[in-house]
Amino acid sequence: DERGTVSVLPQELLLRVFRFLGPEDLCRCGQVCSVWAQVAKTGSLWGHLYPVRWARGDYYRGPPGESGQEPDEDWVKSLQDEGRAYQDWDEDADVDESEEASEESPAISAVQREKRLLNGMIQNLLPAVGPSVRSLSLAYSSAVSSKMVRQILSLCPNLTHLDLTQTDISDSAFDSWAEFGACRTLERLDLSGCDKITDRTLKILSLGLGDLTTSGPDHRAKLLKAPPSPINFQDECSLPPMGRSCQDLIFKRRPGGRGSGCGPAHVWVLDPSKFADIEDAADWRKRGDVSVQENGRGGSSCCCRRITHYILHGPSFFCSSLFLLQKTTAFCPYSPKLVNKATLCECECHDATLLCVCCRCLSQRGGLPLLLHLNLSGCLLITGAGLQELVSACPSLNIEHFYYCDNINGPHADEASGCQNLQCGFRACCRSGE
Ligand code: FES
Numbered sequence: 001d002e003r004g005t006v007s008v009l010p011q012e013l014l015l016r017v018f019r020f021l022g023p024e025d026l027c028r029c030g031q032v033c034s035v036w037a038q039v040a041k042t043g044s045l046w047g048h049l050y051p052v053r054w055a056r057g058d059y060y061r062g063p064p065g066e067s068g069q070e071p072d073e074d075w076v077k078s079l080q081d082e083g084r085a086y087q088d089w090d091e092d093a094d095v096d097e098s099e100e101a102s103e104e105s106p107a108i109s110a111v112q113r114e115k116r117l118l119n120g121m122i123q124n125l126l127p128a129v130g131p132s133v134r135s136l137s138l139a140y141s142s143a144v145s146s147k148m149v150r151q152i153l154s155l156c157p158n159l160t161h162l163d164l165t166q167t168d169i170s171d172s173a174f175d176s177w178a179e180f181g182a183c184r185t186l187e188r189l190d191l192s193g194c195d196k197i198t199d200r201t202l203k204i205l206s207l208g209l210g211d212l213t214t215s216g217p218d219h220r221a222k223l224l225k226a227p228p229s230p231i232n233f234q235d236e237c238s239l240p241p242m243g244r245s246c247q248d249l250i251f252k253r254r255p256g257g258r259g260s261g262c263g264p265a266h267v268w269v270l271d272p273s274k275f276a277d278i279e280d281a282a283d284w285r286k287r288g289d290v291s292v293q294e295n296g297r298g299g300s301s302c303c304c305r306r307i308t309h310y311i312l313h314g315p316s317f318f319c320s321s322l323f324l325l326q327k328t329t330a331f332c333p334y335s336p337k338l339v340n341k342a343t344l345c346e347c348e349c350h351d352a353t354l355l356c357v358c359c360r361c362l363s364q365r366g367g368l369p370l371l372l373h374l375n376l377s378g379c380l381l382i383t384g385a386g387l388q389e390l391v392s393a394c395p396s397l398n399i400e401h402f403y404y405c406d407n408i409n410g411p412h413a414d415e416a417s418g419c420q421n422l423q424c425g426f427r428a429c430c431r432s433g434e
Helices: 011-018 023-029 034-040 073-094 099-103 106-132 146-155 171-177 199-208 217-223 241-250 281-287 302-312 359-365 384-391
Strands: 135-137 161-163 188-190 251-255 266-270 326-331 339-344 373-376 402-404
Touching: 011 034, 023 034, 073 106, 106 146, 146 171, 171 199, 199 384
Parallel strands: 135 161, 161 188, 188 373, 373 402
Antiparallel strands: 251 266, 326 339
16 A cells, blocks of 8 residues: 555655755655656756765755855865876776776776766756756866866756866867857856966857847847747737746736736736746646746747746846946836836946846847856966956956956956965965965
């Protein structure tokens, strides 16, 4: 009699139970049966990935910032020793290819474990949950290659945090972002100590963030490409299923406001506190009033993906130069039914056009670059010109969180925070010998 056992739990309850599990237990549960495997691959369970830590038995999976501090110096040193041992062994592999040789060395087997874990993630997990992954830390990885990073980035289009500190990657790692607007959701990027990257990476990033100022007509044409179904804000009832779902999810209806079109007048007020699990397809299905494809894939248009991202960050309004606006009230010219709190622009453009976070605006503007934190400390091959080009595509960049080598004459030289590696005992810095 199976009644009363965990095997008869509905998937929604199973998912709630799975939320309490770490990555190791989730992987084990995913091997129990096909139903559990399906639930274990729900996107919201895999929002934050730390494969380097996982490969060493630390199954942390909280959001970045909570673990926050610099890693322990001993931990980093052991990682570096493992990497060196693995490279020596790999170079000798022609001579001694036996598995036993690697098994004898804990250092080599640790890197091999990391490599297996990364390959397993790329082949089995990310194809299912990639669109839900928000943060990925590969800092200090001895096993990650440019090819792996390229594969991961192509599978995780909605990343907000990416940490590749002290890895051996080169420019080709970012080739999957070499498409206009490919990484618009990115907020934090750490490339400290990636001393092989050059201005080519900065170019790819500025393109990937949606640099309107330097893009050519072809890219602009791509940018202006309409979403799969036309969205008519004059007639709310004509919104396509996904567009309509987004509207319903973003805005809580409150009677008594101004409006036009179908139904009584309403003010739509953003309520971001309700959307922590925005991409949890199982929860939305359970509500029954929205139709969202699992993991935001398939029928989800790119503009809907962007919207789910902006929901999590509360109401945002931008001027036509993509500067964040503050404290005043205005109507978005493209969606007059939406009464929004927005503000006047602090940039130099003095353009009265305000853009609210709606499908039409996003599809017209091609997304809103959100990069706040950029760490390029120790990247010695980049130049001031390359940095300038990248910074021109980062209107949200917080200069206090902008780091690069002190010996490069780059943008915001007086206000930027300079090289971070100099203060860090275990990172290479061109000035550490001074
Ligand atoms: Fe040049 Fe640190 S890498 S100052």
